[in-house]
Structure formats: structure tokens, C-alpha cells
Amino acid sequence: MQIQVHSDNHIEGSARLIEWVSATVSSHLERFEEDLTRIVVHLHDDNAGKAGADDKRCLIEARPKGHQPISVTHRAESVDFAMDGAIEKLQHALEHLFGKLRQKRPQTPQTEDTDGPMESRDRMLEQDFLAEQQAGSV
Numbered sequence: 001m002q003i004q005v006h007s008d009n010h011i012e013g014s015a016r017l018i019e020w021v022s023a024t025v026s027s028h029l030e031r032f033e034e035d036l037t038r039i040v041v042h043l044h045d046d047n048a049g050k051a052g053a054d055d056k057r058c059l060i061e062a063r064p065k066g067h068q069p070i071s072v073t074h075r076a077e078s079v080d081f082a083m084d085g086a087i088e089k090l091q092h093a094l095e096h097l098f099g100k101l102r103q104k105r106p107q108t109p110q111t112e113d114t115d116g117p118m119e120s121r122d123r124m125l126e127q128d129f130l131a132e133q134q135a136g137s138v
Contacts, residue, residue, distance in 0.1 A: 001026075001029070001032075001033045001036045001037065001038065001039060002037065002038045002039070003021075003022045003025050003026065003038075003039045003040075003041070004038065004039070004040045004041065005017070005018045005021045005022065005041045005043070006040070006041065006042045006043070007042070007043040007044070008043070008044045008045060011043045011044070011045050011056075011079060017043075021041050021043070021083065024083060024087065025039055025041060025060070025087065028087045028091065029062075029087070029090070029091065029094070032062075032064075032094050032098070035064055035065055035094075035098060036062055036063060036064055036065070036094075037063045037064075037065055038062075038063045039060060039061070039062050039063070040060070040061045040063075041058065041059070041060050041083075041086075042057075042058070042059040042060075042061075043056070043057070043058055043079055043082070043083075044056070044057045044058075044059070045057075046075070053077055054075040054076055054077060055075070055077070056075065056076055056077065056078055056079050056081070056082045057073060057074070057075045057082060058073070058074050058076075058079070058082035058083050058085070058086040059071065059072070059073045059086065060072055060073075060086045060087065060090050062090055062093075062094065064094070064097060064098075067097065070090065070093050070094065070097065072086050072089040072090045072093060073086065073089075074086040074088075074089060
């Protein structure tokens with residue numbers, strides 16, 4: 001999973017900020033790592049450096065393999081809180097997407113090790129068949 005971080009002129013896009021954002025995103029979304037190709041994080045200061053409530057915005061776009069991108073936005077008074085809110089929203093969106101996909105997938109057949117209802121029935125039919133074969137050959 002590739003992580004890209006973009007910020008506007010009012011939020012300094014230092015290497016430290018990029019490393020922190022990448023580590024935070026990776027740790028929160030690691031269970032979806034195999035299902036995502038790229039995460040793009042946009043950090044923006046809506047008031048251009050002036051103080052104000054909810055003036056920091058974090059937009060995160062996730063690109064699931066074989067699906068349309070998912071985008072979430074969260075506004076807060078700091079970059080930290082904006083990131084936390086956006087990641088939480090993205091986790092819920094990904095859980096929803098992949099939960100729906102798991103429900104639509106056909107169930108995989110059970111292996112021979114398990115003793116499900118179909119395997120028990122098949123085994124009994126096989127035993128009956130072999131018993132008939134032995135009785136007929138005697």
C-alpha cells in the first residue's frame with residue numbers, strides 16, 4: 001500500500017509531518033493493506049493561518065483494488081484531530097465496503113479435514129457403495 005501526503009502552503013509539509021502521517025495511516029489501516037493500492041492524504045488550513053474553530057481539514061482518499069476510490073473528510077481545530085477523525089471515518093467506510101463484499105462472495109467448499117454435513121453424507125454414500133461392491137463380488 002502506497003501512502004502519499006500533500007499539504008497546502010499554510011501547513012508545512014516537512015519530512016517529519018509526512019513520516020508521522022504515513023505511520024499513523026499505516027498503523028490504523030494495516031488490516032486493509034492487502035486490499036488497498038494507495039492512500040492519498042491531503043492536509044489543508046481553511047483559514048490560512050488565522051485562528052478558528054475547525055479550520056484544519058484532512059481529506060483521505062483510499063483506492064481499493066478493483067473498486068472506485070473512497071474519499072472522506074474531517075475538519076477539526078488541529079491537524080492531529082482532523083487526521084484522527086478522517087482515519088476513523090475511512091475505517092468505517094472500508095469495513096462497510098469489505099463487509100458487503102464478503103457477504104456477496106460464494107462460500108468456499110469445505111476441505112476434506114472438516115466433517116460438515118455434505119462431507120458426512122458423501123462419506124456414508126461411499127461406504128454404502130463399497131459395501132454393495134463387496135457383497136456383489138462375493
